[in-house]
Amino acid sequence: MSQSHEDEQHGQPGVEQSSNVFVRFQKNFERRFNRFRESYGTLLEWAIARRRTFVTVSLAIAVISMGLFFFLGRDYFPEIRSGVLQMHMRAPLGTRIEVSGRLATLVSSSIEELLPDQVENIVSNCGLPVGPHNLAFIPTPTVGSQDCDLTILLKDEKSPVWEYRQIVRKGLKERFPGTEFTFQPSDLTAKILNFGAPAPIDVQVNGPDIYASYEFARKLMDKYREIPGATDVVIQQTMRTPTMMVEGDRTFGLGVNRTLSDMADNLLMTTAGSQQVDQVYWLDPSTGMSYLINVYTPQPFINSVNSLKTVPVDSSNDITNNEVQLLGNLTDLSVEGTPGVVTHGNIMPLFDIYVSAEGRDLGSVLADVEKVTQSLEDGKPRTAEIEIHGQAELMRDAYFELIFGLLAAIVLIYLLIVVNFQSWLDPFIIITALPGALAGIAWALFLTHTRLSEPALTGAIMCMGTGTANSILVVSYARERLQEHGDALRAAIEAGTTRFRPVLMTAAAMIIGMVPMATGYSQNAPLGRAVIGGLLMATLFTLFFVPCVYAIVYNRRTAVQHKELS
Numbered sequence: 001m002s003q004s005h006e007d008e009q010h011g012q013p014g015v016e017q018s019s020n021v022f023v024r025f026q027k028n029f030e031r032r033f034n035r036f037r038e039s040y041g042t043l044l045e046w047a048i049a050r051r052r053t054f055v056t057v058s059l060a061i062a063v064i065s066m067g068l069f070f071f072l073g074r075d076y077f078p079e080i081r082s083g084v085l086q087m088h089m090r091a092p093l094g095t096r097i098e099v100s101g102r103l104a105t106l107v108s109s110s111i112e113e114l115l116p117d118q119v120e121n122i123v124s125n126c127g128l129p130v131g132p133h134n135l136a137f138i139p140t141p142t143v144g145s146q147d148c149d150l151t152i153l154l155k156d157e158k159s160p161v162w163e164y165r166q167i168v169r170k171g172l173k174e175r176f177p178g179t180e181f182t183f184q185p186s187d188l189t190a191k192i193l194n195f196g197a198p199a200p201i202d203v204q205v206n207g208p209d210i211y212a213s214y215e216f217a218r219k220l221m222d223k224y225r226e227i228p229g230a231t232d233v234v235i236q237q238t239m240r241t242p243t244m245m246v247e248g249d250r251t252f253g254l255g256v257n258r259t260l261s262d263m264a265d266n267l268l269m270t271t272a273g274s275q276q277v278d279q280v281y282w283l284d285p286s287t288g289m290s291y292l293i294n295v296y297t298p299q300p301f302i303n304s305v306n307s308l309k310t311v312p313v314d315s316s317n318d319i320t321n322n323e324v325q326l327l328g329n330l331t332d333l334s335v336e337g338t339p340g341v342v343t344h345g346n347i348m349p350l351f352d353i354y355v356s357a358e359g360r361d362l363g364s365v366l367a368d369v370e371k372v373t374q375s376l377e378d379g380k381p382r383t384a385e386i387e388i389h390g391q392a393e394l395m396r397d398a399y400f401e402l403i404f405g406l407l408a409a410i411v412l413i414y415l416l417i418v419v420n421f422q423s424w425l426d427p428f429i430i431i432t433a434l435p436g437a438l439a440g441i442a443w444a445l446f447l448t449h450t451r452l453s454e455p456a457l458t459g460a461i462m463c464m465g466t467g468t469a470n471s472i473l474v475v476s477y478a479r480e481r482l483q484e485h486g487d488a489l490r491a492a493i494e495a496g497t498t499r500f501r502p503v504l505m506t507a508a509a510m511i512i513g514m515v516p517m518a519t520g521y522s523q524n525a526p527l528g529r530a531v532i533g534g535l536l537m538a539t540l541f542t543l544f545f546v547p548c549v550y551a552i553v554y555n556r557r558t559a560v561q562h563k564e565l566s
Contacts, residue, residue, distance in 0.1 A: 044543070062435040062537075067442075074452050077193065077453055082158075086152075087150045087151075088150070089104060090146055093340065104148045110172060110175050119153070121153045124149065127145045180234065197352075197389075201388065202389045203373065205386055207381050211239070221233055229361075244308070246267060266312065269295070270296065275292060306328075363392075395454075406464070414428070429549050432546060433467050436537045437467045441534040444536075450526050467534065470539065473499045477494070
């Protein structure tokens with residue numbers, strides 16, 4: 001009696017317990033799983049008894065939940081944690097290169113103060129590169145000596161760079177008024193998606209009248225800066241670079257035997273050196289190597305407008321005339337603002353207005369940029385055109401293609417099941433689990449504060465296949481049981497309880513496999529979260545919603561058939 005009582009306590013009356021720990025674990029797991037399945041069977045019977053109400057409420061919840069997609073926000077690819085910040089600094093136009101270098105040093109020290117114990121190193125590059133070939137591969141608004149690129153290396157390779165950007169942007173704006181700071185993408189994916197541009201949104205104003213286009217671009221820039229979430233709004237091309245214009249007096253110059261060429265040559269020799277006027281080489285007889293000779297006035301002696309006015313101008317035609325003429329007597333000097341760089345698109349001058357998104361999804365910022373652009377359409381120069389390029393434009397096309405692919409996948413799955421089941425009704429019952437999958441995806445992204453993106457939509461497409469496969473298991477077994485005894489309600493319950501284990505195994509395997517991706521910091525994290533949320537809800541719909549729909553459809557169909565026979 002004691003042995004029998006002990007066996008009953010372990011759930012296996014009259015059976016001796018094995019000494020193998022794995023066997024005992026398996027038996028305990030089977031016992032608990034069977035209890036869990038029995039509880040599920042009870043809930044399923046309750047749901048099928050109230051099948052119409054259950055289906056209506058579940059479907060309403062799923063449809064309402066899908067409304068969360070409109071509140072998630074849209075990005076092309078999510079920004080990931082990184083160990084690098086890429087920043088561009090633009091000092092006041094006309095700043096000399098050595099002043100820009102000293103300013104970059106002060107900015108670097110301020111960044112280390114704003115991000116204590118976070119910065120590993122800061123590398124700054126100021127001014128233009130040596131050759132035009134190198135300039136073509138610089139993805140920043142570098143146009144002159146006032147521009148500096150700062151690469152900020154962080155100690156933690158998984159730093160929340162979006163938080164650091166806000167801290168640095170606010171701190172530097174307060175400490176260095178008049179200097180412009182913008183951030184560019186540092187990770188390779190964002191650089192590729194931007195096609196080398198420093199921002200995801202690139203509004204281009206293209207027209208033959210360069211001054212009218214520039215003024216209109218400034219109006220657009222001021223309006224874009226008012227958009228919530230729009231940051232680092234700048235015009236890459238500058239039009240007000242301080243320039244000294246020297247205009248020669250032809251009449252007076254001819255009177256003293258000085259031509260415009262004489263004035264230009266002497267001015268260039270003073271400011272840039274003799275190599276700009278007449279390149280002279282010296283041959284070293286000991287080595288046989290030639291060296292370029294460049295003679296110019298030391299820069300400390302040319303430090304004011306009066307210094308330029310006292311530049312002597314000699315005559316290249318009359319070397320016997322020793323009368324000294326000064327540049328100030330022969331020319332009129334004036335200060336003007338000129339283009340720092342001229343970009344062309346389809347031959348005509350072009351201005352790029354760069355807009356980045358911070359603290360708000362890219363899709364919403366893009367929508368507001370388009371609204372502002374349309375609102376100012378009447379003030380656009382008649383000969384100018386406005387186009388929006390960059391990552392944002394590609395995002396719209398990618399979303400259309402992925403959503404179309406999602407709908408096409410659902411239709412294709414339905415048609416394939418129709419061929420397999422030789423029925424139009426059973427495949428419809430099978431795909432009724434898909435609204436639950438979409439609702440689960442919406443809730444998973446919403447609760448994890450994850451925006452809709454291309455990886456998330458890819459995960460949604462993946463989820464459709466697994467969710468449909470589980471529904472096929474349930475409906476195919478329900479068909480077999482219905483053919484066996486003809487009771488639709490009983491067939492639905494038997495299909496749910498019998499296919500309970502394989503459905504859970506299939507869903508659990510996918511969900512567990514996606515956990516490392518969903519909890520990581522890679523750009524595929526939204527994919528994992530979408531798959532996990534979609535499969536969790538799709539599994540519930542497969543185990544409860546699909547059997548209820550099957551019971552409604554075939555119980556009514558069976559009743560009609562019996563009525564016709566009677």
